[in-house]
Amino acid sequence: MDNLSIVLCFVIGLISLVLISFKKRYAYWKDRGAAYVEPTIPFGNLPMRQVHFKDTTDPVYKQKKPGVPFMGAYFFRTPVVIATDLDFIQNVLVKDFSNFHERGMYVNEEDDGLSGHMFSLDGEKWKSLRTKLSPTFTSGKMKFMFPTVVNVADRFNSTLSEILETESELEVRDLLARFTTDVIGSCAFGIECNSLKNPNSEFRNYGSKIFDEPLHGALGQLLMIQYPNLAKKLHVRVFQKEVEDFFMGLVRETIDYREKNSVRRNDFMDLLIQLKNGVALDEHSQKLGRVTFGEIVAQAFLFFIAGFETSSTTMLFSLYELALNPDIQEKARQEIETVLTKYEGKLTYEAVKDMVYVDQIISESLRKYPPVVNLIRQPFKDYRVPGTKIILEKGTSVFIPVFSIHRDPEIFPNPDVFDPDRFTPEQMKSRHPMSFLGFGEGPRNCIGLRFGRMQSRIGLITLLKNYRLKPCAKTPIPMVFAVRRPVLSPKFGIHLKIEKL
Numbered sequence: 001m002d003n004l005s006i007v008l009c010f011v012i013g014l015i016s017l018v019l020i021s022f023k024k025r026y027a028y029w030k031d032r033g034a035a036y037v038e039p040t041i042p043f044g045n046l047p048m049r050q051v052h053f054k055d056t057t058d059p060v061y062k063q064k065k066p067g068v069p070f071m072g073a074y075f076f077r078t079p080v081v082i083a084t085d086l087d088f089i090q091n092v093l094v095k096d097f098s099n100f101h102e103r104g105m106y107v108n109e110e111d112d113g114l115s116g117h118m119f120s121l122d123g124e125k126w127k128s129l130r131t132k133l134s135p136t137f138t139s140g141k142m143k144f145m146f147p148t149v150v151n152v153a154d155r156f157n158s159t160l161s162e163i164l165e166t167e168s169e170l171e172v173r174d175l176l177a178r179f180t181t182d183v184i185g186s187c188a189f190g191i192e193c194n195s196l197k198n199p200n201s202e203f204r205n206y207g208s209k210i211f212d213e214p215l216h217g218a219l220g221q222l223l224m225i226q227y228p229n230l231a232k233k234l235h236v237r238v239f240q241k242e243v244e245d246f247f248m249g250l251v252r253e254t255i256d257y258r259e260k261n262s263v264r265r266n267d268f269m270d271l272l273i274q275l276k277n278g279v280a281l282d283e284h285s286q287k288l289g290r291v292t293f294g295e296i297v298a299q300a301f302l303f304f305i306a307g308f309e310t311s312s313t314t315m316l317f318s319l320y321e322l323a324l325n326p327d328i329q330e331k332a333r334q335e336i337e338t339v340l341t342k343y344e345g346k347l348t349y350e351a352v353k354d355m356v357y358v359d360q361i362i363s364e365s366l367r368k369y370p371p372v373v374n375l376i377r378q379p380f381k382d383y384r385v386p387g388t389k390i391i392l393e394k395g396t397s398v399f400i401p402v403f404s405i406h407r408d409p410e411i412f413p414n415p416d417v418f419d420p421d422r423f424t425p426e427q428m429k430s431r432h433p434m435s436f437l438g439f440g441e442g443p444r445n446c447i448g449l450r451f452g453r454m455q456s457r458i459g460l461i462t463l464l465k466n467y468r469l470k471p472c473a474k475t476p477i478p479m480v481f482a483v484r485r486p487v488l489s490p491k492f493g494i495h496l497k498i499e500k501l
């Protein structure tokens, strides 16, 4: 045999081995008797071009079969579960939560302290933080922070009205992101970052950096998800070093200043400082002990990343739909006027709670455009899927495709129609409790739900009370989504015509 033939034999042998190994791997779901979608080598069921995260799971969801709890699929070589049945989803998120409290995300606290936040942590660390921090999100604490949010909304209103003196058609995504940046800056860090007045404020720039310039491309993400131990050995960080330095410095300065000057404010930072100093916010948090400085920084940072983009896109899509549906906009404005008259024109905590139609608009916006498009859970130990003989192995990722469920015509008829009346108490009662998952569900749902709803309501009320929104030539119809952003957002922003009332 000449050299070329040897090389050729070697290459053919290698390719055959790879193909056999893929074929064996791709028999995983078939061997377990589970319904699955046929994968292709080497991507499995992942699309071959770059798509948004929702479009990795949506094509699988669309092949769901009646009465079948999930569809098996593969992300490259890894078998994953795409949940398709609402009862199965309820088992994972709620009934069998004791086995599904993990997300299995990459955390590297040694190299990157910010990665040790509650969203990514699992096990005892997550449980302890969740229990310690839950008392900072009660309705009593929301009432306490309410005036701080209204103050930012008032500044938002005056900035917008100044802008409208020279322009009438605006890109609103950036504007709303600046509003929620200021709210979280004020409530989580206790600083007046004023990105509304100054679009290039440091705080806003670091916010954009995290979402617009992710540290890793697809390969880095893959390394962190599929080979976390190797990634840790290679000291792979989740966030840029300068982002960590900025937030560490900011929290240190804030805590030092407040402790030296005995400053108290109505915000999360005040509550976090109390937890650091061993003050009990409730009986459970006292038993669990203090939170450390590092934990404060990571959690305040998490409130920032989890809170500003999710809430600003919720408001953004609400405004977009209100501009396209003037009758719904008018109905909301009338509710705001009627309730404010009852409360002598004052936007109080109770007045906002009474504006139920505004809240229905927020729910419908979260239904049609959920910022978090997939929820993720992993079984802590092997799990037998109820009603079947299928065993899910420990650590198998279960994806709950929120976007697909919210747009499923069998669950929400005419899903593309924006109709806040889907969220009247009667309508909600008539649906499966897992059909709306905008804030997730079960003991690991969104801890900031009340705060997210509160700031979105205050923002929307302020805008609808003072301005009328209309589509303009640049408004994207139909909506085109950005592919690379983790939170569901429009590709080119949203331009609207805004008229002062």
Ligand code: HEM
Binding pocket: 118, 119, 120, 130, 302, 303, 304, 306, 307, 308, 310, 311, 314, 366, 371, 372, 375, 376, 437, 438, 439, 440, 441, 442, 443, 444, 445, 446, 447, 448, 449, 451, 452, 453, 456
């Ligand atoms: C409209 C605004 C918001 C939306 C739509 C939203 C949505 C979500 C969703 C879907 C999850 C995952 C839940 C699950 O897996 O079941 C989540 C988790 C979380 N959210 Fe939010 N969120 C919002 C605002 C906020 C705010 C304002 C904060 C903090 C100030 C926050 C903090 C968190 C945290 C800490 C977690 C992780 C909880 C855990 O793992 O225990 N969110 N959010």
